[in-house]
Amino acid sequence: MTASGNTGAHETGTSQLLSFDGSAEAIRRNSQWMAGGVNSNFRLNISPTPLVIERGEGPYLYDIDGNRLIDYYLGMGPMILGHNPAALTEAAKTQIEHGILFGGQTQVEAEAARLVCEMVPSAERMRFGGSGSEVDQAAIRLARAATGRKKIIKFEGHYHGWFDNVLWSTAPAPEAAGPREAPAPVAGSKGQLTDTSDTLVVLPWNDLDLLDARLAKGDIAAVIMEAAMCNAGAVHPLPGYLEGVREACTRHGTILIFDEVITGFRLAPGGAQELFGVTPDISTFGKAIANGFPVAAIVGRADLLDMFSTGGVVHGGTYNAQPIAMAATVATLKSLQPALYEEIGVTGTKLMDGMRAIFERQGIRAVVEGFPQIFHVAFGLDQPARDYRDLALMNRQAYVAFTTALLHRGVRALERGAWFMSIAHDDAVIERTLEAVDGAVSQIKADGAI
Ligand SMILES: Cc1ncc(COP(=O)(O)O)c(C=O)c1O
Incomplete structure (x- = not known):
């Protein structure tokens, strides 16, 4: 499966940072009907704003600001085949x-x-x-x-x-x-x-x-x-x-x-x-x-x-x-045939390794651990966590600054550190994600967030 084509939306990889003003305004307006403008507490308090989505296709979401985002929330995990297969x-x-x-x-x-x-x-x-x-x-x-x-x-x-x-x-x-x-x-x-x-x-x-x-x-x-x-x-x-x-x-x-x-x-x-x-x-x-x-x-x-x-x-x-x-x-x-897991095994590993290389080159202490189909990034750790107490030592504030910077570069990743992969995330999508990761790390360093 390959990532679907361009539709003219604002995209990942362009030098201009994406804005989410339309989502922020819609969440404010919708809060008069839905508590907090959302229907699950786990969709609240997301930086810079919970998003309002128009549609999904393959590895991408399209939001009401006209942004095209590479999506690693994947509906909080379910979309292993990507959006809208x-x-x-x-x-x-x-x-x-x-x-x-x-x-x-x-x-x-x-x-x-x-x-x-x-x-x-x-x-x-x-x-x-x-x-x-x-x-x-x-x-x-x-x-x-x-x-x-x-x-x-x-x-x-x-x-x-x-x-x-x-x-x-x-x-x-x-x-x-x-x-x-x-x-x-x-x-x-x-x-x-x-x-x-x-x-x-x-x-x-x-x-x-x-x-x-x-x-x-x-x-x-x-x-x-x-x-x-x-x-x-x-x-x-x-x-x-x-x-x-x-x-x-x-x-x-x-x-x-x-x-x-x-x-x-x-x-x-x-x-x-x-x-x-x-x-x-x-x-x-x-x-x-x-x-x-x-x-x-x-x-x-x-x-x-x-x-x-x-x-x-x-x-x-x-x-x-x-x-x-x-x-x-x-x-x-x-x-869900074995070949699908092998394919995600390759692309997921490429993304994990690529992120490790960027963090190392940019001097960020971070652990990228887990599985190619779901992995976790923890800033401030030197070795893989064994239990919750280990994980609790991660630098959450810096990580939220990172996912916020990523979102402005067209990549949507969960603030808690998990990255969900799908079969629709092909090599080209991984490459663009890694470019965004590099840019986001540079930004949070420049901002003194890490
Ligand atoms: C491990 C685990 N168990 C149970 C649940 C609850 O599932 P649901 O949100 O469908 O009620 C979740 C949801 O994220 C989960 O991650």
Whole structure:
């Protein structure tokens, strides 16, 4: 797949810096109807302004100021095929001719389910849901029902959706979180129920001894984790860690849940569990499963998933397996062949290496770590992070100055440091991105932002 052509919009690579006044004005105006002018808190507080987008094509977004931007948000991760791929839009158009929502089953959802079960190593059985947050709730409920225990272990810096019981210690200020070995749970939102003593234990990730010791008390229903920590960064599990976690969970009668909402269908056709060769009891998927359509999935051991049908565990959702989204899921999953991952492997590596070379040449202390399909840039670190506390040492202020300077040069990258790649980001797009990176680094140095 190649990047689509020029449409006369203001572009990356031109010496003139792009402006976003139209977006800023629209956000102000739209705030009279939508709180903050946006529909998710994670789209707020973006420098210089949250953007208002007109359309997407391949690696590009076109905003209402007439700018063409190389996009590394990719919808916060889903668009592994790039924006608006023809196979998907055709599948959705064909399906909509048959109707919109039935409150019954369709053969297209069965086809999507079959593909998921074939692609994901641990998927003996599955159910579709509407969002990653929802299926994470379903996974925790299943684990509690199966074990008769209440408590779950989650890890600092790992994100499992925005609901009360899991929005803890996702991005805590280290000074509020206590010692690394025994972190205090830190709430992510006002209005959250605050008593976690009965339900939640927070631990540092990538530390098997601490986990094993806590599991030994025998009261943990589930361990939930991103198998590679990709929401806060793009951090690899230490060699042997996932295997050790698997073994410890089995030994202590605890359900192991991999939250593959980011890693699923992105790191490999079968997600992190395929890449690392470790099989969870339950795992959850979203994002890349349908390249931007609102689809999520919970998959796992048949005896656990069948508790939804015969074990008295409830899982619902009016929009689950919405047929148009299911047609898009089938089209996406059929496109996710091994060659696609090899191709992104080459272009993603080229981008990571190119950035490392620029940072080195320009004298910027930075770590570029992760995977070619999703990686992370952290200013101010000398070595790859092992856990959230390591990542928290990065220079966030300088990084936001960097992404702001990049945006003015036509490259849209997340302020939290993650870069999502797609098959539509070809060599020419990578070259233009690297030019913009070089220019942005020069600017933040000249401005004294780093
Ligand atoms: C690892 C992980 N789990 C769960 C979620 C929640 O998914 P959603 O935003 O679809 O509710 C996200 C979202 O970013 C995520 O990154």
